[in-house]
Amino acid sequence: MALSGVEIFKLLPKTNCKKCGHPTCLAFAMKLAQRQATLDSCPDVSEEAKKILGEASAPPVRPITFGSGDKAVKMGEETVLFRHDKKFVNPCAFAVEIKDTLPDTEMAAIAERVMQSEIDRVGQKLRIDAIVLSNASGDAGKLEAAAKVIASKAAGVPVIISTKDAGAAEAAAKSFTGKRPIIYGVDSSNAEAMAAVAKANKAIVGIAANGLDELAALTEKVKSLGVEDMVIDSGARKAKEIIEHNTLIRRAAIKKNFKPLGYPIINFMQREDGLHEALVAAIGVAKYASIIVLSSIEKWKNLALFTLRQNIYTDPQVPMQVEQKVYNIGEPKAESPLFITTNFSLTYFIVSGEIENSKVASRLAVMDCEGLSVLTAWAAGKFTASKIAQFITESGVEKEIAQKELIIPGYVAILSGSIEDKLPGWKITVGPREANAIPAFLKTRA
Amino acid sequence: MAFTPTKETYSGKVYSVAIGAGDGPVTFGGENVLPFHSFEGATPNKPVIAFEIQDVPPADWPENVRKPFESVSGDPVTWAKYCQDELKAAAIALRLVGTHPDRENRSPEDAAKTVKDVLAAIKVPLIILGSNHAEKDSPVLVAASGAAKGGNCVIGKAQEANYKTIAAAAMANNHKLIAMSELDINLSKQLNILITQMGFEKERLITDPMCSALGYGLEYTYSVMERIRLAALTQNDTTMQPPMLGDIGMYVWKVKETQAPESDLPHWGSLEERGIAWEAVTAIGLLVAGAEFLIMRHPKAVAEVQKTIEELI
Ligand code: B12
Numbered sequence: 224m225a226l227s228g229v230e231i232f233k234l235l236p237k238t239n240c241k242k243c244g245h246p247t248c249l250a251f252a253m254k255l256a257q258r259q260a261t262l263d264s265c266p267d268v269s270e271e272a273k274k275i276l277g278e279a280s281a282p283p284v285r286p287i288t289f290g291s292g293d294k295a296v297k298m299g300e301e302t303v304l305f306r307h308d309k310k311f312v313n314p315c316a317f318a319v320e321i322k323d324t325l326p327d328t329e330m331a332a333i334a335e336r337v338m339q340s341e342i343d344r345v346g347q348k349l350r351i352d353a354i355v356l357s358n359a360s361g362d363a364g365k366l367e368a369a370a371k372v373i374a375s376k377a378a379g380v381p382v383i384i385s386t387k388d389a390g391a392a393e394a395a396a397k398s399f400t401g402k403r404p405i406i407y408g409v410d411s412s413n414a415e416a417m418a419a420v421a422k423a424n425k426a427i428v429g430i431a432a433n434g435l436d437e438l439a440a441l442t443e444k445v446k447s448l449g450v451e452d453m454v455i456d457s458g459a460r461k462a463k464e465i466i467e468h469n470t471l472i473r474r475a476a477i478k479k480n481f482k483p484l485g486y487p488i489i490n491f492m493q494r495e496d497g498l499h500e501a502l503v504a505a506i507g508v509a510k511y512a513s514i515i516v517l518s519s520i521e522k523w524k525n526l527a528l529f530t531l532r533q534n535i536y537t538d539p540q541v542p543m544q545v546e547q548k549v550y551n552i553g554e555p556k557a558e559s560p561l562f563i564t565t566n567f568s569l570t571y572f573i574v575s576g577e578i579e580n581s582k583v584a585s586r587l588a589v590m591d592c593e594g595l596s597v598l599t600a601w602a603a604g605k606f607t608a609s610k611i612a613q614f615i616t617e618s619g620v621e622k623e624i625a626q627k628e629l630i631i632p633g634y635v636a637i638l639s640g641s642i643e644d645k646l647p648g649w650k651i652t653v654g655p656r657e658a659n660a661i662p663a664f665l666k667t668r669a
Numbered sequence: 670m671a672f673t674p675t676k677e678t679y680s681g682k683v684y685s686v687a688i689g690a691g692d693g694p695v696t697f698g699g700e701n702v703l704p705f706h707s708f709e710g711a712t713p714n715k716p717v718i719a720f721e722i723q724d725v726p727p728a729d730w731p732e733n734v735r736k737p738f739e740s741v742s743g744d745p746v747t748w749a750k751y752c753q754d755e756l757k758a759a760a761i762a763l764r765l766v767g768t769h770p771d772r773e774n775r776s777p778e779d780a781a782k783t784v785k786d787v788l789a790a791i792k793v794p795l796i797i798l799g800s801n802h803a804e805k806d807s808p809v810l811v812a813a814s815g816a817a818k819g820g821n822c823v824i825g826k827a828q829e830a831n832y833k834t835i836a837a838a839a840m841a842n843n844h845k846l847i848a849m850s851e852l853d854i855n856l857s858k859q860l861n862i863l864i865t866q867m868g869f870e871k872e873r874l875i876t877d878p879m880c881s882a883l884g885y886g887l888e889y890t891y892s893v894m895e896r897i898r899l900a901a902l903t904q905n906d907t908t909m910q911p912p913m914l915g916d917i918g919m920y921v922w923k924v925k926e927t928q929a930p931e932s933d934l935p936h937w938g939s940l941e942e943r944g945i946a947w948e949a950v951t952a953i954g955l956l957v958a959g960a961e962f963l964i965m966r967h968p969k970a971v972a973e974v975q976k977t978i979e980e981l982i
């Protein structure tokens with residue numbers, strides 16, 4: 224919640240000079256409150272007022288870029304509590320913990336798994352985003368050596384250095400110069416020293432608090448020491464506390480514009496059991512975590528968590544969709560089969576994936592149905608015989624193919640007759656219902 | 670700056686619904702806060718998970734979820750007892766898929782007999798589900814409701830096309846009723862209103878806003894559930910206050926991620942764990958969105974979700 228018009232008015236010069244283009248300072252203040260004007264229109268506003276107003280109008284959750292280069296992770300900038308109100312902005316990052324007590328070979332093996340973790344799903348590239356290097360040994364030299372291993376084996380992957388020892392943090396941070404690491408472990412005992420290390424290394428501070436009160440006090444303290452970019456951990460570890468604290472933090476930031484908690488949240492979710500860990504992480508994905516720390520990154524677990532994150536962070540107003548056109552799969556010849564489907568991303572990627580699996584070069588006509596799945600589009604009157612006929616005719620695909628045959632999804636078999644009526648000279652073939660039956664279907668035709 | 674948490678006070682409350690007779694009823698719902706927000710209100714009951722079984726052997730279930738029931742799933746009574754005694758099921762959901770005209774096309778009388786036998790064999794609450802064939806479900810669920818009289822069961826699912834007969838049968842035999850609509854908060858509200866206008870008490874309803882699997886529309890179910898819960902709690906909309914069901918197993922165990930072998934898709938990892946994770950993560954997503962009652966299949970997925978629920982309360 225930003226300042227009210229009256230609160231803003233109190234900070235303006237109150238001369239009603241009209242230079243801002245408004246009849247009075249109060250009128251201008253009202254426009255500012257509604258975000259329909261910007262402060263720079265008033266030439267006479269004081270520096271102090273600028274500072275206060277600037278802070279009040281900053282996004283409720285501070286935007287921060289963690290890491291650098293093409294693997295950098297954007298965090299914060301969230302504006303709502305519920306995804307149906309407005310799209311959640313920056314998908315949470317998944318980070319895996321590597322302890323500095325592990326042998327180098329094992330550290331390298333985990334780093335390798337992170338590097339290989341990328342999966343393509345519905346056209347998005349998803350991966351384990353970051354590594355937490357933790358100073359489990361308590362030894363600064365060990366942490367520094369481990370940092371070197373990670374900097375070379377997982378080059379470019381954003382890193383969180385986790386230690387309470389400012390000296391150890393300093394030594395490890397040298398391996399990530401210019402890479403915007405997070406230095407996590409800042410508490411009331413070490414804040415000055417850690418903040419100094421973070422400043423010197425242009426790092427983000429990771430606050431490790433014990434409860435929300437202490438968390439708010441610590442961010443204020445670190446800010447007064449000259450560090451602006453922070454990620455915050457309230458100390459919540461149990462699922463119950465994670466929901467409670469994450470909700471109270473997000474609420475305070477969004478509804479009250481409470482700056483001391485307006486930072487991205489980091490949650491430590493490590494559990495002995497890989498599946499249990501995945502389930503606690505799932506709660507974090509839905510409920511406001513910006514970084515989720517895991518102890519293991521099995522492929523099945525990654526796939527499930529990436530998919531959930533994708534679901535939660537899609538735009539609730541506009542389904543993910545692909546462009547309307549006739550896509551070539553492989554290098555189709557004149558006699559290659561022609562399929563049709565809708566432009567819902569999920570549908571397109573499933574169907575094109577299965578056609579690829581069949582290793583039969585094909586054409587896939589993707590029709591704009593406002594991003595709806597086959598059955599939804601059919602039920603909504605967007606995937607009808609006449610619209611399909613019009614699309615096929617206008618696409619000009621006819622000129623590229625030897626036989627005018629169109630394969631339609633099995634779920635809309637009912638359309639085959641009416642499409643044939645509307646596309647004279649064409650043969651309409653009903654394909655299987657589920658896309659995973661396409662390879663077998665193509666085999667029987669060969 | 671001292672931190673004063675913003676606590677919400679909600680004007681509405683979810684009805685608590687008690688099901689089952691036998692060893693005493695099992696209750697879910699009853700909270701006056703968003704899911705697991707025990708820090709600002711009352712959450713008297715934990716979500717309940719029912720094990721799904723069916724009237725015919727699960728030949729259409731993928732191997733990974735068929736395997737754990739291999740020796741018991743030939744017969745619904747044995748299967749139900751196994752879930753109750755060995756898996757400590759809180760409730761059993763019997764799906765009468767064999768009545769579907771495209772399947773075994775079993776008669777309502779057959780269905781009624783299966784229901785009677787299963788009910789007689791177990792002490793935990795029974796949920797009786799049709800085959801999701803709107804027309805056939807009417808006579809099947811009418812017969813099943815009669816056969817289960819006195820069991821305080823849950824009958825499902827009443828949809829726009831068939832709610833009248835099914836709701837009347839559930840009402841006459843004192844059961845609870847699942848009302849299912851298609852992923853739309855207004856349709857869900859409208860169906861609940863239509864059913865209560867017949868004289869069916871809204872305190873005996875369970876809302877199924879229609880489930881979907883992780884990666885296959887989960888975000889739609891998630892947001893419809895969140896919106897229903899907010900309407901119930903913040904606007905005190907009594908038509909949106911019945912507890913919600915996530916009928917998870919049947920949606921999850923048909924998607925590719927629960928079936929494709931690792932040899933085909935090495936980057937997807939172990940099939941067995943992947944399938945279980947798919948069902949369990951879907952369940953957690955819906956619990957966080959507001960479901961109080963789940964129907965699931967895999968014993969390991971149920972156990973892990975249960976463990977996570979314990980951590981949440
Ligand atoms: C999510 C969803 C929605 C979302 C939309 C999601 C979207 N972007 O499309 C929302 C909530 C908006 C919605 C709305 C509606 N929906 Co809807 N929805 C669903 C749901 C749950 C999942 C759909 C989905 O994403 N499927 C996944 C995609 C990948 O499936 P697909 O596109 O069909 O592709 C598969 C196959 O068809 C095949 N395939 C695809 N293309 C091709 C091509 C060829 C050549 C071949 C061989 C195969 C093939 O491969 C794919 C995988 O196997 C289904 C029920 C369900 N669980 O299936 C209902 C469902 C599709 N909806 C339905 C209905 C009725 C509606 C509404 C009319 C109801 C309403 N609430 O008003 C509206 C219409 C929308 C509108 N008016 O704008 C009905 C359709 C009934 C019918 N048989 O016609 C369904 C089946 C629900 C039901 N009754 O059981 N829906």
Ligand code: SF4
Pocket residue numbers: 235236237238239240241242243244245246247248251264265266267268
């Ligand atoms: S320019 Fe500034 S001082 Fe002049 S009227 Fe506008 S707000 Fe007031």
